[in-house]
Amino acid sequence: MGAPHFWFTPADRPTVIxxxxxxxxxxxxxxxxRRVTRSGIKLGVPVICVGNINAGGTGKTPTVIALAMHLIARGVQPHVVSRGHGGSLTGPxxxxxxxxxxxxxxxxxxxxSAFCPVWVSKDRAAGAQAAVASGAQVIILDDGHQNPALQKDISIVVVDAIKGFGNGLCLPAGPLREPVETGLKRTDFVLSVATNAAQHFSDAAQHSPAFAAQKTFAETWGSKIKVPHLEGFVEPLQTGMDWEGLRVLAFAGIGHPEKFFQTLKGLGAEIVRVEALEDHQPFTPQLLTRLENEARILQAQLVTTEKDAARLPEHFRPKVLALPVRLRIADTAPLDAALQQLGL
Structure with missing residues (x-):
């Protein structure tokens, strides 16, 4: 089931439920x-944590990729450590x-893993130690804000610019794993993520829905954010693919699939049907057969996200187009200053 609607009502007007x-x-x-007060181990290399306060998808994966690419461009070799949600291997x-x-x-x-070395480990500390032994110069800890296994040098909390912190309440009353004020006390940066800004952040972009979402987020939650606030924009990667007028049946099993559908629409695709799946939902033979049959009847091309494409069976992948996206941070100067202090 998706997130209930009452999670995202205004924080000053929570519903009866x-x-x-x-x-x-x-x-x-x-x-x-109680969990986060436990003391973690100190590694011999810096640890940058990319996490969130909200349950569900906020844009952590695009952030991890963008951060890894940014570090590599600075001449530093990052390794990502993940618990491998949905995977059977315990690792490291x-x-x-x-x-x-x-x-x-x-x-x-x-x-x-297509961008940098990645380690899967249910024991984050063991995974990080394996990464260091393998030559990691910095660890990117994926989804580790509430995991105390490692001491963090930089913590980045990622939040969706449109949904924000919802109604400000914790599960199951709201979408939060912990109160905003509590979670941000252990944070060095808040990164709010919006989609579909105009490329290169031109003057025209200032009037785009993505920038409007960032402005609304800052107005609603800015008073609670006492650390540097970074603005990120997830945009389609320019691959030369012409989406204009293409009839598509779009399906996605990510945190907020509606953002993917909106991105396709913004590219000019003719969306004849959408299928919003649960985050990480398995692609059963029955589901894939149904999607293929519906696409054939509608004379539409199957399209999904990069993350969903990674879960598709190998024999089915040629039938589906994946839309790659990348996150760009409007101003990396505050982050660069923090990296420089760590010698990165």
């Missing part, structure tokens, strides 16, 4: 608080994009 569930949210927050194991499947290591690590 949210208020009734708020005592359970308080208990959830207390459990998180280095992901091999040619030998491993999403069922073994998870779709996100498989996607990220």
């Amino acid at each position: 949210a208020r009734l569930l708020s005592p359970l949210g308080t208990l959830y927050a207390m459990a998180t608080a 194991v280095q992901v091999n994009e040619r030998a491993h499947t999403a069922d073994q290591v998870g779709d996100e690590p498989l996607l990220v």
Whole structure:
């Protein structure tokens, strides 16, 4: 099931259901608080944590990829450490994009492994130690904000610019793993992510929906953010593919599939049907057969995200187009200053 609507009502006007569930949210927050107080190990290399306060997708995977590419451009070799959500391997194991499947290591690590070395480990500390032994100069800890296994040198909390922190309540009353003020006390940067800004952040981009979303986020939540606020924009990668007028049946199993559908629409694709799947939902033979048959009847091309494409069976991949996207940070100067302090 998707996130309930009442999670994303204004924080100053929670619904009756949210208020009734708020005592359970308080208990959830207390459990998180106890967990994060444990002391983690200190590695011999810097650790940069990319995490969130919200449950579900906020743009962490594009952020991890963008951060890895940024570090590589600075002459530093990053290794990503992930728990491998949805994968069967406990690790530590280095992901091999040619030998491993999403069922073994998870779709996100498989996607990220095309950009830099990735280690999957249910024990984050063991995974990080294996990465260091293999030559990592910096660890990017994926989805580790509430994981105390490692001491972090930089912590980045990623949040969707449109949904923000929802109604500001903790699970199950709201979308949060911990209260905003509590989670941001352990944070060095907040990165709000929007989609579909005009390329190169031109003057025209200032009037785009993506910049409007960033402005709204800053107005709503800015008073609670006491650390540098970075603005990120997820945009389609320019591959030469002409989407204009292409009839598509779009399907996605990510945190917020509607953003993917909107991106396709913005590229000019004619969306004849969409299929919003659960995050990391398995592609059963029955589901794939249905999608293929519907696309044939509608005379439409099947299209999905890069992350979903990583989970597709090998025999089915030629039938589906994947839309690659990349995250760009409007101003990296505050992040660069922090990296420089770490010698990166």
